[in-house]
Amino acid sequence: MAAAILIGLTLALTGCARSAPAPTHASPPSVSPVSPAPTAGAASAADTSTLDGISKDLEAADGANTQTEADQHTAEQAAATIDD
């Protein structure tokens, strides 16, 4: 009898455990080896902004280089024109 009660209690507790809703405590955060820590995430946002600024500088340089080559080419063409 006592054993039956014990088994019943065990089964009840197990069933309750199975059917119980998620524990009230928060799930542990998933930790991935590649997930950035919160501080590194903030640095990534700053990096994006910095890289955008660098790209803008490079685009300005590219534009200037293209126009410089155009002027250089025109100078060479003028110089190649017979001037005698």
Add this chain to the structure above:
Amino acid sequence: MKHIATMAAVGAAVCAVSLATALPASAAGTPSVDGHSTLAQIQAAATTATSDRIASLKTAIGKVDANRSLTAGDRSTILARLNADLTAMSSLASKIAADTTVSTALSDYHDIFTGYRVYAVALPQAFDAAAADRLTGTAIPALQSAHDKLARELAAHPTKWTDTLKAQLADMQAKISDASTHANGLAARALAVTPAQYNADKTVMTGIRADLKTSVGDTKAAAADGHALVEALK
């Protein structure tokens, strides 16, 4: 019929501020003039030569006016010179048309070339100076700014930088420094050349053009380094 070829700026981003100018395609259509030419032949040749130069000078003046990369001083110097040449060409055209002897006409005709060197000196030095001013005023400062920002990135996040990336950053700075060395003072050197100097030494512009070519090559290489680094750091 003599065609005047319009020089188009190279590259995808052709900008109105480039000093494209109208240039004669070649001298093939220009009547040859020598001591055996008649007065009429000399006058006809002079009309062609002065007309070509007037057209080229007017186009160049318009572009110089619009060029915002030229320093104020260089723009002023170039415009003064081109306008003076324009006036001279018009004066020579009128004078030669009114010349009554072959010897006078021939002397005036040669002055079109040796006295002004519009194609050998005036136009090239204007374009070379514009190119040099753009290098020192825009391209090189922009590249230096990009490099310095990348260097701060390296200092802030050293673990993100491999030895290869560090070497590329160093190369970027080396190219910027070399570009600067070759471009500094280049506009002044170009604008200092005179027709008389060219008459004495027809290679007088060669070194200037070589330095310009080196500087442009450096700035393009530095920009390529910068772009590669940005991609690697994303």
